[in-house]
Amino acid sequence: MLINIIIINLRFFDIFFDRSSIIIKKNINYIYSYNISVNEAALKANKFIKNSCKGLLKYKIPLKLYQNPLISVIIPIYNREKTIKRAVRSIQNQNNKLLEIILVNDFSLDHTNYIIKELNKEDLRIKVINNKKNMGTLYSRCIGTLISKGKYIFPLDSDDMFLSEDVVNVVYKVAEENNFDIVNFKGIMIWDFKNSTINNHIKEYRSHKIIIVENQPELGYNAVGKLVLSGKCIKSKIYKKAINSYGQKKYTTYVTNLEDAIINFIICQLSKNSISILKYGVLIIRSKNSVSTSKNQSQKYKFIMKYIETLFDFSSNSIRGKIGAFFYFNKLLNNKDLMITFDDKNYKDLLKSLIYKFLSSKYITKINKDKIKKNKILSIIY
Numbered sequence: 001m002l003i004n005i006i007i008i009n010l011r012f013f014d015i016f017f018d019r020s021s022i023i024i025k026k027n028i029n030y031i032y033s034y035n036i037s038v039n040e041a042a043l044k045a046n047k048f049i050k051n052s053c054k055g056l057l058k059y060k061i062p063l064k065l066y067q068n069p070l071i072s073v074i075i076p077i078y079n080r081e082k083t084i085k086r087a088v089r090s091i092q093n094q095n096n097k098l099l100e101i102i103l104v105n106d107f108s109l110d111h112t113n114y115i116i117k118e119l120n121k122e123d124l125r126i127k128v129i130n131n132k133k134n135m136g137t138l139y140s141r142c143i144g145t146l147i148s149k150g151k152y153i154f155p156l157d158s159d160d161m162f163l164s165e166d167v168v169n170v171v172y173k174v175a176e177e178n179n180f181d182i183v184n185f186k187g188i189m190i191w192d193f194k195n196s197t198i199n200n201h202i203k204e205y206r207s208h209k210i211i212i213v214e215n216q217p218e219l220g221y222n223a224v225g226k227l228v229l230s231g232k233c234i235k236s237k238i239y240k241k242a243i244n245s246y247g248q249k250k251y252t253t254y255v256t257n258l259e260d261a262i263i264n265f266i267i268c269q270l271s272k273n274s275i276s277i278l279k280y281g282v283l284i285i286r287s288k289n290s291v292s293t294s295k296n297q298s299q300k301y302k303f304i305m306k307y308i309e310t311l312f313d314f315s316s317n318s319i320r321g322k323i324g325a326f327f328y329f330n331k332l333l334n335n336k337d338l339m340i341t342f343d344d345k346n347y348k349d350l351l352k353s354l355i356y357k358f359l360s361s362k363y364i365t366k367i368n369k370d371k372i373k374k375n376k377i378l379s380i381i382y
Contacts, residue, residue: 265310
C-alpha cells in the first residue's frame, strides 16, 4: 500500500565527480514510500524462502499459456541446480499471473538441465532456451529478452528470488499508471546464503532514495545509479532497442564481470523517465565464488574497457556526454595493474581502439587529450 508520495522540484542540475560516482540533481523526482523496514522485509523473506525451498506453491500453477503476457521474467542459468527451482517458485507464487518465465540454459553441466525440464512440464508459461555452448550471462539475458512477449521485463538472476507475492503487481501498477520506462525497487543482499535462512549479513541493496525522472541521455547510467539489472522493471521496447543498438557481435564477446552494466547504460540512454520505489522486492544472494564477485584481474579489466567503450559509443555527442567516459578511461590508464592484460593481444587491441576513439573525437577537449598523450602507458603498448 502506498502511504506517501514526495515530489521534489529542482530548476537546475549539478554534476560533479567523486572517486567512484557522479552525483546529479535535476527537476521532478518521485519517491513512492512503503511502510516496511529492512528488518521486516527480512522476516517476511525468511518465511517466503522457507516455502520456496521446499518447493511449496501458495497458488495452483496455471497451465494456461498466455498469448499476450504483461510481464516477462528473464533468467540466464549456468550450473544452478541448487537455486534455480527456488528462483522460479518465487515467480510462480506471484499474485499477478499474466506473465511468462524465460529460462536461458547456458550449457549447464550439472543437474540444472533436468530441473528446468521438469519445471517446464508443470507450467506452460515457462519457456526454455538451450545454448549450444557456454555463451555467458550477457548473451543469454539478451537472447531471452529478444524472444519475450511481455510489455515489461523483470530481469532475475538464477540464484536470486522475489521477496514477496506482490512484487510484480506493485511494480507493474506503478509503471502503468505513470507511464514510466524504468521502475527501480529495493532489495536485500546477503552473502554465503545457507540453510534457507537470512543471517546477519543483510545489506540494503539500494542506499539512495532519489532517482532522476525525465530524459538525460548523456547522464542516463549515473542517473539511475545502479550497475546491475536485478531490482528493475523495464519497458520491453526500451530493453530490446538497447540490445539491438548494442549489436549481437558485441554481446557475444563473453563479458563475464558485471555484464549488466553494459546493457543497463544503453537502456538508460534510451529511456525518457524512471522512478525508484521504496519496496523491498528482490533477494540478492552473493557467494564468494560467484562470477560477478570474481577477483580475476584479467576479467576485470576486460569488462572495464568494454564498459568504457559502451560509455563512449552510446553517450550523446557533446562534451558533457563524453566526459563520463573520459573520467573512467583516464582512471583506467593511471592504474598500474593495467599491464596485466597485455599478454592477451585482444586486450591490447581494445585499449588501442579506445585511445584512438578519444584522441580523434571532437568532443574530447585538448586538455584531456594531452592527459592521454602524456600517459606512460602509450609508450608500452605502441
